Amino acid sequence: MTDQKSAPPVTLTVNGARHALALDPRSTLLDVLRDHLDLTGTKKGCDQGQCGACTVLVDGRRVLSCLTLAVMKDGATITTVEGLAKDGTPHPLQQAFIDHDAFQCGYCTPGQLCSAVGLIAEGKARTADEIRELMSGNICRCGAYPNIVAAIQQAMGRS
Amino acid sequence: MIGFEYARAASVADAVHQMAASPGAKFVAGGTNLVDLMKVDVERPAKLIDVSKLPLDQVEETAGGGLRIGALVANSDLAYHPLVEQRYPVLSRALLAGASQQLRNMASVGGNLLQRTRCAYFYDTVTPCNKRAPGSGCSAVGGLNRMNAILGTSESCIAVHPSDMCVALAVLEATVRVTGPRGERVIALADFHRLPGDTPQRDTNLEGDELITSVELPARGFAANYTYLKIRDRLSYAFALVSVAVGLELEDGAIRQARFALGGVAHKPWRNVSAEAALQGRAADEAAFGAAADLMLREARGFAHNTFKIDLARRAIVRALSQAARGTPQSPSNKKIA
Numbered sequence: 289m290t291d292q293k294s295a296p297p298v299t300l301t302v303n304g305a306r307h308a309l310a311l312d313p314r315s316t317l318l319d320v321l322r323d324h325l326d327l328t329g330t331k332k333g334c335d336q337g338q339c340g341a342c343t344v345l346v347d348g349r350r351v352l353s354c355l356t357l358a359v360m361k362d363g364a365t366i367t368t369v370e371g372l373a374k375d376g377t378p379h380p381l382q383q384a385f386i387d388h389d390a391f392q393c394g395y396c397t398p399g400q401l402c403s404a405v406g407l408i409a410e411g412k413a414r415t416a417d418e419i420r421e422l423m424s425g426n427i428c429r430c431g432a433y434p435n436i437v438a439a440i441q442q443a444m445g446r447s
Numbered sequence: 448m449i450g451f452e453y454a455r456a457a458s459v460a461d462a463v464h465q466m467a468a469s470p471g472a473k474f475v476a477g478g479t480n481l482v483d484l485m486k487v488d489v490e491r492p493a494k495l496i497d498v499s500k501l502p503l504d505q506v507e508e509t510a511g512g513g514l515r516i517g518a519l520v521a522n523s524d525l526a527y528h529p530l531v532e533q534r535y536p537v538l539s540r541a542l543l544a545g546a547s548q549q550l551r552n553m554a555s556v557g558g559n560l561l562q563r564t565r566c567a568y569f570y571d572t573v574t575p576c577n578k579r580a581p582g583s584g585c586s587a588v589g590g591l592n593r594m595n596a597i598l599g600t601s602e603s604c605i606a607v608h609p610s611d612m613c614v615a616l617a618v619l620e621a622t623v624r625v626t627g628p629r630g631e632r633v634i635a636l637a638d639f640h641r642l643p644g645d646t647p648q649r650d651t652n653l654e655g656d657e658l659i660t661s662v663e664l665p666a667r668g669f670a671a672n673y674t675y676l677k678i679r680d681r682l683s684y685a686f687a688l689v690s691v692a693v694g695l696e697l698e699d700g701a702i703r704q705a706r707f708a709l710g711g712v713a714h715k716p717w718r719n720v721s722a723e724a725a726l727q728g729r730a731a732d733e734a735a736f737g738a739a740a741d742l743m744l745r746e747a748r749g750f751a752h753n754t755f756k757i758d759l760a761r762r763a764i765v766r767a768l769s770q771a772a773r774g775t776p777q778s779p780s781n782k783k784i785a
Contacts, residue, residue, distance in 0.1 A: 351552050352550065355478055356478065357495075412527065
């Protein structure tokens with residue numbers, strides 16, 4: 289890039305690992321995860337905040353990494369889909385997605401999973417209607433929505 | 448995206464100082480709208496001044512019984528704040544009607560006030576747009592204008608302000624506290640956003656070197672009789688075709704005070720005090736609501752693809768006033784409109 293400007297160094301803790309990075313201030317968190325840290329589980333869908341495929345957890349809250357400038361997240365703790373499983377055991381939501389066949393092509397799934405982890409942590413969704421509403425930022429073009437809702441309900445202990 | 452300098456603000460005073468020293472800079476907080484617009488080269492700031500870590504993230508009660516909301520409170524935190532849910536539920540519901548939870552977790556209150564229009568021609572840098580390139584013309588007037596304004600338009604611009612939050616703030620008669628090199632001032636929400644006139648490049652009356660520090664709500668919150676009804680092309684995560692925020696105070700079935708505002712129809716949240724005054728003292732029934740809606744829309748003018756909004760707005764106003772009067776506000780999750 290010809291007009292790159294310097295920016296202060298950035299330290300991110302991603303899935304438990306600390307990374308000190310020197311970044312072009314234009315770098316989105318999505319591009320840093322995929323292109324600098326080789327964490328390609330997080331997907332680039334629309335790259336303009338309309339699809340949710342890039343959803344990750346920053347300090348425990350679900351956000352869109354495509355609209356996040358990485359330089360603004362110095363010191364943050366980030367969890368991507370690669371950080372959900374523990375010691376080879378899938379996260380309960382990952383297992384629930386398998387149990388309920390909550391995907392077809394799978395491209396939106398990393399974002400759906402991170403979004404659902406955030407949803408459960410927020411504790412605002414109880415009914416299927418509320419899950420649908422609070423998951424509306426994650427588009428699934430295969431239309432796996434009923435199974436996604438069922439999987440989230442299972443993970444919430446309400447199956 | 449063009450290159451830009453990046454610096455963090457250490458304090459509100461430092462933010463203002465940095466801005467005064469850097470014409471062409473922009474403040475960034477949540478970034479949900481600004482970063483998006485920078486990617487498509489509609490916004491091309493020479494420098495971003497990061498205000499996201501400033502201590503403007505508190506919600507506090509004011510001496511007058513109101514609420515002071517820091518400009519950096521996230522939209523989601525504000526929507527779920529107990530004092531907002533209890534005293535200003537119309538604001539909570541409007542916030543939850545906007546965007547998605549991921550975006551609400553990122554977006555700040557100050558940034559929501561400064562959202563720019565989603566008019567397709569504003570985003571499309573190869574077409575004329577007076578808001579993006581003053582003097583180039585308006586492509587929407589004779590183009591695809593289904594989502595555009597029906598009230599307060601000008602020959603220069605028929606864009607709409609996209610915020611839901613601001614429609615509720617209009618009903619609550621919020622004020623916006625800002626600070627800049629000339630000191631602090633308070634702007635009434637009604638005066639904050641502008642009509643396009645012949646300067647559509649200016650969305651608001653905030654000066655370029657001023658920073659929003661808080662939004663203040665007066666004590667009156669309409670917690671018993673309110674609604675936020677948003678009509679859109681899909682049930683969630685879409686901008687409004689028409690939205691209506693309502694706050695009523697009732698006494699023995701009659702309306703003591705009425706406030707209502709429209710979103711998705713104008714360059715700013717649309718209120719009309721004469722339409723509200725027409726409800727005062729009337730029985731809370733459909734005849735009164737219909738008359739108020741007619742007054743609200745008396746000067747509405749449609750374009751080739753959005754004339755349907757006038758009738759849609761009329762019905763939405765009557766429905767929303769009825770929901771508020773019954774004390775049955777629109778559910779944010781069950782989208783059936785009662």
